[in-house]
Amino acid sequence: MTPAGLVPDDAPGLSRGLRAGAAWTFIGLLIWAPLNFGSTRAGGPEVLAAGCFVGTVLWALSLAGGGSRPHLPLLVVGAVALLFVATLPWLFHLISPTPVAPFTQAHFARIAARWPYSIVWRTPGNMLALTLGLAAAILPLIDLARSPRWALGFSVALTATGVLVALLALAQNYTGATGIYWRNEGRMPTNFCGTFFHHTSAGAYFNTAWPLAFALTLLAWARPRGAQGRRLLIGAGSLALVLLVAAHTSHVSRFPQVAALLVLPVLLWRLDWQGGRRWLWVVAAAGLVMLLAVFAGRTPVIVDRWALLFRPAPTAIVAPPLPESQWPAHMRADLFIADGSKGAGLFSDRVAGWRTALRCIAERPLTGHGPANWMGAASQNTQNPFIRTFFQFVQFTHQDVLQFAVEWGLPAALAWWTLLIGGVVAVIRARHWRSLVHRTIGIAAACALGAVLLQAQADFPLQIPAVALNVVVLAALGWSAASSSAALLPSP
Numbered sequence: 001m002t003p004a005g006l007v008p009d010d011a012p013g014l015s016r017g018l019r020a021g022a023a024w025t026f027i028g029l030l031i032w033a034p035l036n037f038g039s040t041r042a043g044g045p046e047v048l049a050a051g052c053f054v055g056t057v058l059w060a061l062s063l064a065g066g067g068s069r070p071h072l073p074l075l076v077v078g079a080v081a082l083l084f085v086a087t088l089p090w091l092f093h094l095i096s097p098t099p100v101a102p103f104t105q106a107h108f109a110r111i112a113a114r115w116p117y118s119i120v121w122r123t124p125g126n127m128l129a130l131t132l133g134l135a136a137a138i139l140p141l142i143d144l145a146r147s148p149r150w151a152l153g154f155s156v157a158l159t160a161t162g163v164l165v166a167l168l169a170l171a172q173n174y175t176g177a178t179g180i181y182w183r184n185e186g187r188m189p190t191n192f193c194g195t196f197f198h199h200t201s202a203g204a205y206f207n208t209a210w211p212l213a214f215a216l217t218l219l220a221w222a223r224p225r226g227a228q229g230r231r232l233l234i235g236a237g238s239l240a241l242v243l244l245v246a247a248h249t250s251h252v253s254r255f256p257q258v259a260a261l262l263v264l265p266v267l268l269w270r271l272d273w274q275g276g277r278r279w280l281w282v283v284a285a286a287g288l289v290m291l292l293a294v295f296a297g298r299t300p301v302i303v304d305r306w307a308l309l310f311r312p313a314p315t316a317i318v319a320p321p322l323p324e325s326q327w328p329a330h331m332r333a334d335l336f337i338a339d340g341s342k343g344a345g346l347f348s349d350r351v352a353g354w355r356t357a358l359r360c361i362a363e364r365p366l367t368g369h370g371p372a373n374w375m376g377a378a379s380q381n382t383q384n385p386f387i388r389t390f391f392q393f394v395q396f397t398h399q400d401v402l403q404f405a406v407e408w409g410l411p412a413a414l415a416w417w418t419l420l421i422g423g424v425v426a427v428i429r430a431r432h433w434r435s436l437v438h439r440t441i442g443i444a445a446a447c448a449l450g451a452v453l454l455q456a457q458a459d460f461p462l463q464i465p466a467v468a469l470n471v472v473v474l475a476a477l478g479w480s481a482a483s484s485s486a487a488l489l490p491s492p
Contacts, residue, residue, distance in 0.1 A: 018062035022140050023150045025055035029469060030157040034165055034205060037180060038196045039465035041117065045126040048465050052133030059140030070143040073426070073479055079418040083135045086412035089367050090128055097124065097370025101379035103324055104388055108375065111335055111391045117180075118188050118197045120395060120463060122372040130465060131371070131408070131416075134472045138419055141476035148437040151480065152219075154473055155212045155441050162209025163240045166247030169194035169202065173250055189334060189391065193251040196464070198392075203248065203256025204461030207451040208470040210244040210260070211267055215444035217241055218271060219437060255459050259451040267447040271440060327385050337385035349386060350398045350458055356382040357402035361410065368409035377406050396463055400456035403463065423475030424450050430482035442481025449474040 029051045033039045039048050063070065089095045100108075112119055144150040172182070172194070179185045180192055193202035217237030223230045248260060322330060322337070330337050360369060360377040369377035374397055378387060387393045397403035405413040427446035433439035452461050452471055461467045 015062045015065035018058050018065060019144070022055045022058035022062065023144050023153060025051060025058060026137065026141060026144075026473070027153055027157040029055070030154065030473065031161045033466035033469050034161055034195055036195075036466075037117070038201060038205070038467070039469075040120045040197060040201075042121045045121060045130045045465045048469060049126065049129035049133040052130075052137040052469075056133075056136045056140050059143065070139070071146065072139060072142055073422075075422060076138065076142060076419060076479060079415040079422070080135050080139060083412050083415035083419075084132065086367075086409060086415065087128065087132060087371075090124070090371055090408075091132075095367055097373045098364070098376040098380055100373075100376040103327065104375060104379035104394065107335070107389060108394055111394065114335065115186070115189050115391065117185050118190060119391065120465075122395065122463075124371045124373065127372040127407075130468075134468060135416070135419065138472050138476050138479075141473055142479045145476050145480035146434065148435050151437055151441050151477060152216075154477065155216060155445075158470060158473060159209050159212045159216060159240055159244075162206060162213070163243050165194040165196075165202070165205065166209075166243045169247045170243070170250060191252050193253075194247065196466075199251045199253040200255060200455070200459050201461060201464045201467060202251050203253040204452050204455055204459070204464070204467050205470065206244055206248040206251075207256050207260055207455070208448050208467065208474060210241060210248065211263070211444040211448040211451075212441065213237060213241040213244055214267060215271070215440045219440050222436065222440075255455045256451070256461075259454040262454065263447040263451045266450075267444065270443045270447075321383060322385050324383060324385075324388075327389065330385070331389065336390040349390075349393070352382075352384050353378075353387055353393055353398050354402060356384070356387055357397045357399065357406050360406045361402070364409065366409050366411065368405065368407050368412065371407055374403055374406055392460075396460035398458060398460055400460060400462040403460070420449065420453060420471060420475050423478030424453070426482050427478045432483045433481060434483040438481040438483070442478055445474040445477035445481070449478060 029048060032051075033044070033048050036044050036047075039045055090097075141154070145154060168181070171177075172180075172192075175182070179188070180195055180197070188197060190197065191199045193199045194205070196202040196205060214237075217234060217240075220230060220233035220237050223233070248257065327337060332338065356378050357374075359381045360374075363369075363377075363381065375394060378393075378397075382388065392398070397406065401413065401417060404416055408416070424446045427442050430439075430442070433442065449471060452467065452474075455461050462471060
């Protein structure tokens with residue numbers, strides 16, 4: 001008999017095949033999305049959205065073909081329904097998006113022409129499709145992940161792909177590569193890392209993977225001594241963890257590293273990491289991580305960026321705001337204007353962006369300003385030249401909660417963040433688990449998700465399609481881990 005609380009795979013053959021097809025579709029997306037430049041380039045979001053809908057349809061067909069009834073949290077179903085309802089005005093073109101100011105439209109065209117591979121390919125159509133595709137996909141992902149087989153499958157695919165990106169990042173740093181995959185695509189205005197055009201995006205991506213590598217290593221360690229492949233699995237998991245942490249320490253973004261340090265104690269505590277020989281393994285791994293980071297070639301840059309946090313802030317030079325007509329004359333060679341009216345401080349630029357976002361939300365609280373239209377909303381609600389010209393702020397609010405609310409409205413933002421934060425809360429509230437696999441992976445997924453959501457409060461990780469997919473999968477692993485059964489089931 002199948003233990004209580006687990007999803008059986010004894011459905012009719014066709015239904016079982018469709019169910020497996022849905023799971024393999026999502027596994028394929030987990031591999032493809034990050035390796036395809038994080039799915040930030042033209043065509044990437046569209047393929048990812050289509051794949052999510054294909055996986056969801058295959059899962060729905062498996063249910064119609066006699067598969068077991070899905071057990072989905074009502075809160076998840078309600079949040080997905082609310083998100084789809086909230087997007088109906090944009091889906092059926094019932095309202096118009098806020099127009100982009102002429103200066104901003106021309107300026108972004110200039111940015112895209114100079115650095116075509118250092119922006120995210122965001123259009124109203126592909127962001128509408130991708131957001132709905134990811135929201136719909138969380139339903140089959142939760143249902144599939146109730147089976148230990150697919151919970152492990154999603155975790156292994158996410159982790160293994162993260163290791164590939166980590167190896168690429170370390171190799172690119174060591175060889176001094178000037179482009180992703182050593183491609184000659186012209187100068188990039190930021191520090192790229194692995195397959196991601198921006199270092200903070202790579203940091204967020206690594207945060208989705210290393211806690212799962214830790215969990216998979218623990219599961220391998222929990223196998224009976226002498227079990228076939230035990231040592232191989234422990235070695236593979238340990239190596240994956242070391243490589244991911246090494247790559248995490250080799251990029252120059254600070255927020256993802258701080259988020260990782262904040263969730264690490266929680267991960268060690270909740271997974272009952274104990275002393276003995278395991279700590280020797282940790283010390284050895286830490287030493288290897290340090291060596292890899294040193295030889296990665298960016299140590300001086302990393303040290304200098306961290307030192308900035310401890311240097312006294314420069315005295316603010318308050319200048320009168322520049323009228324938009326004078327902006328072209330004050331444009332720097334790297335296509336932005338350093339605004340002297342905002343004052344000094346570590347978060348001064350971000351605070352200016354957040355204030356702009358709040359004005360935008362107040363203007364259209366229910367519907368938002370349109371998919372992928374932070375650019376239009378901001379251009380109509382601020383005269384801050386830095387926010388309007390710096391290529392990262394032109395596309396991103398640097399606060400994902402606010403950006404989603406600006407573009408989609410408060411009801412849709414509530415639904416979206418319920419799906420994500422709920423994955424963490426489900427693990428925190430869990431008293432019983434479906435299996436040892438679910439307990440270990442669920443806690444690791446919640447920590448990984450927590451790290452990315454922390455970064456999202458001052459950055460834009462969820463605007464990167466590959467990171468957004470990983471986050472949805474992590475949320476699904478969290479939602480699926482808890483069980484109403486009073487017994488802790490053994491690992492299969």
